[in-house]
Amino acid sequence: MPPPLLIDLEQIDLDRVCLTKDEVYQRLPHRFEFRVLDGVCMVDAQGRRIVAYADIRPDDWWVRGHVPSRPLLPGVLMLEMAAQACAVLAKTLGSDAFIGFGGVENCKFRETVAPPARLYILGVGVEHRARRIISDTQGVVNRKLIFEARVTGLPLP
Secondary structure (H helix, E strand, O other): OOOOOOOOHHHOOOOOOOEEHHHHHHHOOOOHHHOOOOEEEEEEOOOOEEEEEEEEOOOOOOOOOOOOOOOOOOHHHHHHHHHHHHHHHHHHOOOOOEEEEEEEEEEEEOOOOOOOEEEEEEEEEEEEOOOOEEEEEEEEEOOEEEEEEEEEEEEEO
16 A cells, blocks of 8 residues: 655645746756756745656657667656755755755655656655755656655755
């Protein structure tokens, strides 16, 4: 039985865009293919919560090779999306540092994602310190839990 969602999506306007893709990547240094998020529809600094999204398209760069004739969004890209969403949350909480991907724990993939789809990334800050940022994350498509993981970010000079 999957756990409940970290954020009740019924309480969120998923059509609202509070950060566009360009605004996300004004906060993050990622470029080219690694601009993997398409936007943020909710960020709550006080509650340390974020809901970002990625539109998974049939012409995405990874589709041709993972897996031909049955494209499946790679799990590592889902984790990258989660880490980037949590980095945006950390920036909202006042972190000025570059935030590197420091680790992942309790990761479980429950479903696959194939284009076309909109993957929502839910993040909740667990710990925010000068040397470590920890967030619980989930990926959701059509209100179905796709993955869950705890990600650690490391603020770097």
